[in-house]
Amino acid sequence: MADDLSRDVQLLDRDLVAVRRDLHRHPELGYTEVRTSQIVAERLRALGLSVRTGVAGTGVIADLEGERAGGTLLLRADMDALPVEEQPGHDFPSETRGVMHACGHDAHVSALLGAATLLAARRGRIAGRVRFLFQPAEELAGGALQMIEAGALDGVDQALGAHVISPLPFGVVATRPGPFFxxxxxxxIAVVGKAGHGGLPHLSVDPIYTAAQVVTALQSIVSRETKPGEPLVVSISAISGGNAANVVVERVALQGTVRWFSQASREHALDRIQGIASGVCSALRASCEFRVLSSSPVTANAAAPVDLVAAAARxxxxxxxxxxxPLTVSEDFSEFTSRVPGCLFTVGAGGPTAAPHHHHAFDLDERAIGLIAEIFTRATLSALRPE
Structure with missing residues (x-):
């Protein structure tokens, strides 16, 4: 039997879907979420919350004070989109060329705004403070840490975050204590060769050919150097260099990621990436430059917040x-859970035939938006329940 909260979620559902679709039409990359943060701030102020904008550039923080003293619970949503050209199957496609919400962050923003609306109407049932945090640049693995450095975790006792998950159908909530993401x-990796004429390759050093051998050789880190069953992923996902068919270019850039669950695996992989790239380049008369662009730790959930979320979901x-x-995807919500007890949970929004995250046809079951809002709300009312 539905209670008053479930009924209020149903009444909010149409508005939350409209917000998500508006954000989907106007995606913004990390640290450029200006329009998104303006919409967020306006809605939070309309609820009577104390709002702080410009945190870590485009982040937004709002506090809801309960009618009694107590702890502080942080609820977080990420706001940024991805540099992907959308090929939609719906009538609200991205209007920004080459940018789309291909990971569901539009739904996360809408869901947290929904939770803020539901909780603001229940202020009298809260002992403590709810901090709503709308974060930039999750996809760049940097926004969370910058918000923390700006004071986002000051006074916070626990943190909860949610993510839609494409492979699971609506109605499934997935989380776990301990290592999760x-x-x-x-x-x-910059591969540096010697530029020249495409018809005289012996007078040049071809960094495209060399980069191809580097990509192939790096696959041995997981297949031949890592114990079977040890979760480790090394991916090269971007290659750039050259723009003419008859020119041997000077430089090729490879970008990729390492996904890991142990510090030993991480250190081994990073060391071997650099060593293999250097060795292959040297053998082919080229050189290379290696650098780490960004890092985030393992997302490890604490048991008590996981139990809180599980009870709220049920x-x-x-x-x-x-x-x-444990899943070999990553989230910089880990910066929060490495400092305070927290729980990242995922909500099914697709199923086996759904397009995967970061795909140009990614979409989601919009019922997940209201479900996330309701779980956030129920978990908060439980965590901050007056004695």
Missing amino acids: AGIDTFE ATQRAEVMDPG
Whole structure:
């Protein structure tokens, strides 16, 4: 039987979907989420909350004070989109060429605004403070740390974050205590050769050919140097260099990521990436430059917040909770959980046939938006319940 909260979520649902679709039409990359943060701030101020803007550039923080003293619970949503050209199957496509919400952050923003609306109407049931945090640049693995450095965690006792997850259908909430999402290092390898004429390759050093051999050789780190069963992923996902068919270019840049769950695996992978790239380049008369662009630790959930979220999800009466095991995707929400007890949970918004995250046809089951808002709200009312 639906309670007053479930009914209020149903009444909010149409507005939350409209907000998500508006944000989807106007995606913004990391640290450029100006329009998004303006919409967020306006809605939070309309709820009577104390709002701070410009945190870490485009981040927004708002505090809801309960009617009694107590602890502080942080609820977080990420706001940034991805540099992906959308090929939509719906009538609200991105209006920004080469940028789209391909990971569901538009839904996360809408859901947290929904939770703020629901909780502001229940201020009398809160002992303590709810901090709503809208974060820039999650996809760049930097926004969370910058917000923390700007004071986002000051006085916070616990932190909760949510993410839609494409492979799971609506009605499934996945989380677990302990390691949940992998740590990540984003790196770049610059392969430097000697420019020349495409018809006289012997007078040049071809960095494109050399880069191709580097990409192939790096696959040995997981397949031949890592113990079977040890979760480690090394991916090269971007290659750039050259713009003419008859020119041997001087330089090629490779960018990729390492996903890991142990510090030993991380250190080994980063060391071997550099060593293999250097060795292959040297053998082919080229040179290389290696650098780590950004890093985030493993997202490790604390047991008590996981139990809090699981109970809240079950209380909605429209979700089952499962432990999917550690996943080799990454989230800089880990910066929060490495400092305070917290829980990142995922909400099914697709299914086996859905397009994966970061895909040009990514979409989501919009029922997940209201479900996330309801879980946030129920978990908060439980965590900050007056004695």
